[in-house]
Amino acid sequence: MNRPLVFRILACVVCLDLFEVKGQTNDWRSYVQEMAEEEPDETILENMIEELIQLENHPMNLNAVTRDALERFPLLSAGEAAGLADFLTKNRPVYTVYELRNVPSLSFNKIQLILPFFFVGEFEPQEASLRMRDVLRYGKKELQIRLDKTLTERAGYRTYPDSVLARYPNRKYAGEDFYHSLRFAFSYREKVQFGVIVEKDAGEPLFRPLKGFDHDGFYFILREEKGFLKNVTLGDYRLSFGQGLIVNNDFMISKSWAVTNIVRRTQAPKRHFSAAESGFFRGGAAVFNLNPVSVTLFYSRKPIDANLSDEEITSFKTDGYHRTPLEISKKGNTREQVAGANVNYRKDRLQIGASAVYYSYNRKDNPALRDYNRYYLRGYHHWNASVDYSYRFSHLVVAGETAVAGNGAVATLNAIHYNPSSRLSVSLLHRYFPISYNALYGQAFSEGGKVQNEQGIYLGATCSLSSRISLTSYIDYAYFPWMKYGVDTPSHAIDGYFLGTYSFSDASKLDLRYKFKRKEKNAHYPDDESTTVLPYYTHKLRLRFAHVPEKGWYFRSAAEAVRYRQQYVSEEFGYQLSQQIGYRGKGKMTGEMYGSYFDTDSYQTRLYSNERNLLNTFYIPSFYGQGARLALSLRCAVTSKFSVSVKGAFTHYFDRDFIGTGTEKIDGSDRTDVYMYIRWKF
Template identity: 25%
Template sequence: MRILYLLFFLLCRLNPSRAQEEEKIRDLIENQAENVTDEDDLSELTERLAFFRKHPINLNQTTAEVLKSLIFLSPLQIGNFFNYLANGNRLLDVLELQAIPGFDTVTISKLLPFVTISVPKIYEHIKLRQLRTAAEHDLILRYSTLLQQQKGFRDLPGSRYLGTPEKILLRYRYIFPGFASAALIMEKDAGEPFFNKKTGMDHLSAHLALYNLGRIRKLVVGDYSLQFGQGLTLWSGFAFGKGPDITSVATKDAGLKPYTSSNEASFFRGVASTIDLGKNINFSPFISYRELDASLKAMPDSSYTLSNIGISGLHRTATELKNQKRLSQLVYGAALQYITDNLNIGLVSYQSAYQHLFVTGSQLYNKYSFTGKSLSNAGLHYNYTYNSIYFYGELGKSLKSGWAILNAAMATLSPKTSVVLLYRNYDKDYHNFFSRAVGEATETNNEQGLYMGLNYMPVKNLICSVYGDYFKFPWLKYRVDAASSGYELLAQLVYTKGKILKATLRFKREQKQQNPDADNSYKQLVNVLKQSYRLEWNWKINQKINFHQRTEITQYQKDINKIETGYLIYKDVDYTPMSSPISANLRLAYFNTPSYNSRIYAYEDDVLYGAGSGVYSGKGIRSYLNIKYHLMKKMDIWGRYALSLYRQTTTIGSGLDEIEGNCKTEVKFQVRYQF
């Protein structure tokens, strides 16, 4: 407890703050925390807003593709915006957005830091010297480690971590807005050797991207992402799912993007481009070759088979190093799109080929899983804005197997009311290695669902959001030995008073079906219920001091077993300086959950581009302190100290990650140099 008092004392003496871009995405990460997978890198959201804060979007000279990068704008709002401009209107002030359907004061306040109506600087004739002097260079070095020793680092017989406990990231980015970008990323995770024979630095990623070269709108050599349609056919990287903002179920595809994340799974590596064929038609061919992690099984004929691909990116033990880069993957194809301000129709087709044969286990739920060495996928997607209605959808096909379809409509019924209706049907034998469509399951197959959502603003400062999602799984799943179904309900009230106060009240309930416990003689599926209650408020006392507090209660029940009840209470304190070079923020949290089933997710501030979601499970106290120091004009330094104290436990974690004792401490340092 003395450490916590010391942290609070330091906070009162220093001038803390949080990066404004991270404030903008706190709610977005909170809402998506339970849907995040191991291959998601949420720092992409922070980085995207940081770029547009430095390079505001000129609303009179922009495109739908650019506005989709603003994560808080819905596709319907974007469509309504271009309909407004198409009627001969030209913005003279950003506040004129209030005249456009769907643009309420909350949305406009979020937009203000990232948009402008001034004419940007255009380089008509770029000289070689300008590529260095007029460009932006951004160098980041990040170091983090646990102060307690984990079991894997002890000198024990058998499996152990072969590397050092530090996690290190080095990233260099070059940006010449509107013309070129490049990046080089090197990373090692905790437990990995600093260098290994296969890769040198454990993870190495790089790209060079050129823009607006005549008909070539984009050209990327190296690592890149592809995001088309609603994610049924081709999508890599993070995608939003269901959340209190009902518009999040409509994806905002970005097409081809350079890859700048340190995540080791969700990217392509090769060459890709977007070519303007004229008459609003874009053609995006791509080819990618990568060596993936996989656990292989030797067959009598000296061949190998595999059942899945490793996506963790961890290479700490002898086994993990053995499985590194054991499977070659070749992906090639193209996307053809017709794009206007309010209409997008696209066709995507590609093939993925693998070095070894996919096989499935003997379990019955694996009956329709993919087998073979190659897979061909094709899809047709569309979106169209008509008046205040946004229609969108996608049809996907894995050749020689199943179909997947998604159709939806989003409408602004009045300045106070918006609704969404979405239907999805993914066949049990629909196969796709690059699909991230809206759904309840982690994979885009074996699912049918109907989603309905409503946003309603009864008075100026109050927003009510409600959605319901009914889903069913026609075939068996892991730990579900029969066809099953379930539903998810959410209701939320948000009250705001200018920039001073924001209060949130939320209720969420989800019910699914699962096999009974092993000691239960009951043979049929049983219901698994999860529900949570949240009260949250954000109070800005003045320009310097800001408080954020949450109380959340969660409940978990399987069949007729006793209900597990857990809770989380935390308070964040921010002190925003006007001119001090030092800034910081502090959290004090108390949590109590009977098991991992009743865990609670919560956003946690971090160093720049490190924002993410924390999992609170067990019984204890957690605190962290983030400090930023503006050392000089071009250099900033961050430090983070995070402490978790658990009660009634003698070890933390499991397996090689196990820590003896009830205390877990992480320290992190980051240096950023811009030139």
């Protein structure tokens, strides 16, 4: 790889389009994409994107939105939601969304980010009672149809002789080579929500005998914010208690987001409307209002997939794929039951909660014993309990949760968020997750991805030096006191981040992002077969320019470089150049074209695509090796209620003769994908 040439190109590409006119450069999709690159659970991101799209399509009326609805809004921190609720209580009716600029807790950048989710409508001093005739008359209905297909043939869809399949039955997929989903949603304000989803992944049969689609689900939610029965939920739903130490299958906080949003809050049941086949509850939940106390009860019972040995669970299968005979045999082979409760006291600035959850399985959970998993959960059932708290001062929020597992292990997480003005925000978090602590549905701030075997401290800050310059940075240190998979000794991790943004105008901005990570893993010294644990370092640098002129056009140019080094072993490099050109005018047609060239040494130096996806579609591909990517998406609003979106993506590799492995292997250096999405509101 020609390094001097690489850096000359990096310098040149960001000099494109450096001019300024009026427009808008902030986009919540780009904001969420920053989270995706930190690689948290894909299901969590999909749920967040789906909820934000729903809110964008049905914005909240500033003259009617409740405090609870603001606290459910993912893009607002606890302090920001409380500050906005206090402002609206004192100043309603408001007459324009730009009155948000008068909310002390909201920065200029945050206001730009959340504007698409609010509008100013009729002032409603008292919440209207729920009447069935209004629900039926004014309820909004929506049908969504999605179809994805890879045009390039993959190994799992080829024709094989019967003799080969008799010996290797999992070499061929059982179903068609396309993804398909259908969703129906009904909503009346925030009070009534109902929906149905059916879905099949590529390779799964479209209609299995007596089975229909591979995955189906529904939800029904009834809300009365001021009633005794505040929330009734049936079907598929998600929950979050406290800081997530025992229950959280709602949203995960990424480290870059935690700078301003580090404090979580207990959430009432939410619908699960994504196609993800794991990580949710199926059953019923209710929230009772005993002001100032609320009580949440929930129960879930559903079949889940598991890998078995001697009829015992060795691990849970969460990818949702049922394409080969082996995968199909694992579908729903285990029964899970979960029940729990939360009692939450809230008065003025103080919140105190207590939660408990109980799990049981019809099979014994018994992973094959290894040194690294010696303290993993084993048995037929398990429980967790916790207490959580938060207190909001004028410019300071303190919050935390302490939890106990069935074996007596105690975990704790505590955080402070200081926000003296809309220009400065500082967050500090400490977590202590013992080796023997287990929480199957726990999901809290961590480096290792589990609420187990981790101690750490995080410090983050964001500062607006002026209306044009903003800086965001964090550093996180984690210690893992027990070995992990691929790490045969206790280990350490350091994660650093810096983002600087300069706005030339409302229409143009330039940002520079740097990421640093130091972790440890098993490795071999050169010319030595013995295994040792060595540190490795990853540096990522991105320079990006965004320009949004008038009349609906927008341009984004980016240059990224990555360096990976493992001590005494190897050093690898990579870079990517990308350009987006899009149009979102007032006419029927909108579209975007994305192109990139990437050149990286290995998977360790992979880089992510910044292309836009179709509505309700979560897909952020990563690339390594040498190649080019081209994507084109178009949307046609046939009427105000009916739209069709299509996307095509083509990837060519210069350094290989095949793509992928196993049943996903493509013979050749090209891959072509097409996507279609139909939306009908009625």
